[in-house]
Amino acid sequence: MGLTVLRAALAGTEVGLRAEEGVIVALGPEVVPEPGDEVLDALGMALVPPxxxxxxxxxxxxxxxxxxxxxxxxxxxxxxxxxxxxxxxxxxxxxxxxxxxxxxxxxxxxxxxxxxxxxxxxxxxxxxxxxxxxxxxxxxxxxxxxxxxxxxxxxxxxxxxxxxxxxxxxxxxxxxxxxxxxxxxxxxxxxxxxxxxxxxxxxxxxxxxxxxxxxxxxxxxxxxxxxxxxxxxxxxxxxxxxxxxxxxxxxxxxxxxxxxxxxxxxxxxxxxxxxxxxxxxxxxxxxxxxxxxxxxxxxxxxxxxxxxxxxxxxxxxxxxxxxxxxxxxxxxxxxxxxxxxGGCAIEPGAPADFLLVRLDMPEVSPGDLDANLVYAATGAVVDTTVVAGRVLMRERRVAGGEEILAEVRGRVGRLTGG
Ligand SMILES: [Zn+2]
Structure with a gap:
């Protein structure tokens, strides 16, 4: 059981990516999910290193x-x-x-x-x-x-x-x-x-x-x-x-x-x-x-x-x-x-660490993706974050986010004397 990403944009082509046990095992237009895989549809998104x-x-x-x-x-x-x-x-x-x-x-x-x-x-x-x-x-x-x-x-x-x-x-x-x-x-x-x-x-x-x-x-x-x-x-x-x-x-x-x-x-x-x-x-x-x-x-x-x-x-x-x-x-x-x-490239054999960036965000369209990511984007263009083959954020939602914010808010007064 692994993770499969379909229809992601990578260097101008539409590709799929398959990860198993935290490692990228396949990358290319022909990639299809195996039975039991978690599948992410990345249509309209670019696949980039984190x-x-x-x-x-x-x-x-x-x-x-x-x-x-x-x-x-x-x-x-x-x-x-x-x-x-x-x-x-x-x-x-x-x-x-x-x-x-x-x-x-x-x-x-x-x-x-x-x-x-x-x-x-x-x-x-x-x-x-x-x-x-x-x-x-x-x-x-x-x-x-x-x-x-x-x-x-x-x-x-x-x-x-x-x-x-x-x-x-x-x-x-x-x-x-x-x-x-x-x-x-x-x-x-x-x-x-x-x-x-x-x-x-x-x-x-x-x-x-x-x-x-x-x-x-x-x-x-x-x-x-x-x-x-x-x-x-x-x-x-x-x-x-x-x-x-x-x-x-x-x-x-x-x-x-x-x-x-x-x-x-x-x-x-x-x-x-x-x-x-x-x-x-x-x-x-x-x-x-x-x-x-x-x-x-x-x-x-x-x-x-x-x-x-x-x-x-x-x-x-x-x-x-x-x-x-x-x-x-x-x-x-x-x-x-x-x-x-430990910065990794997106290629078979590399750790399954990658981002899906929404290409319909105004900050990254039109124009060259690298230039847009450096000069125009903020982290808000990231839709999906995957680390070691695990989806940590999808559609900008991270599990447990509310609890973390509440815990920190409850501690700040004591620490800062406020
Ligand atoms: Zn320092």
Missing amino acids: MVNAHTHAAMTLFRSFGDDMPLRTWLETRIWPAEARLRPDDVYWGTRLACLEMIRSGTARFFDMYWHAPEAARAVHDSGLRAVLAAPLIDTGNASGLAAFKDDALGSLERIRPFEATGRIVATLGPHAVYTVSRPSLEWLGELMAERGVGCQIHLSETRREVEDCVSETGLRPAELLHACGLLGPQTVVAHGCWLDPHELALLAETGTTVATVPVSNLKLAVGRHFPYLDALAAGVCLGLGTDGTASNNSLDLFQDVKVLSLVQKFAAEDPAVMPASEALAIARGQRSTHL
């Missing part, structure tokens, strides 16, 4: 639009940190469920996440049907004396997320927060742990000028150089932001196969002062992905909005409208410019 969110903090949906238009430090100190101090594990579960609901509705199949109570985020991802690479934030506030506690946190977080890996949709990784919140001895220990266990990591890197200046004055190294010296760079590492990376750092990232998640909307909103140096990264051969960041600093998880900003920021910065054409921006947003991000 988005991959390379950097977010999903449960921050709880703090969406809570303290906008404030300087970063004031916002963290007066809004986010006091609210996060009240967080309970089940808040993270429901906040992550809300994030998953939004991602399913805007065509994201997989996300890279770093947030408190990560095992609860794993449970939420498990229940939502999405894929995620999850990490608990690891911080020792720059004090190496906390190394024993830091080790317990790191190993404990991996152990508690690991059981969810049995789903085949969830991966446990390490989440050192940043070079300014984790001391060098702790970073070095993490580098050894990653090598020993073959585990990946997610870390914020080179987001602000101050981060770079402080790192250089304290260690004599720029942030990416420090991570390299500590053994944290590699094909299983995703670094988020990267706005202030210099050519030597980009060369290190390329050489080690590290992926950069560029986060343009968050960078613009928090006014970090510099765009991600995309053209230099491209020339160096750095693997790339697109992230939203958390909804407290974006404030949306809809990558169809962010892919437009991604492309426009780079064109504007380069004073060249030919930079990052729509198809390339989509490839980045779909996780297809880094093997680690």
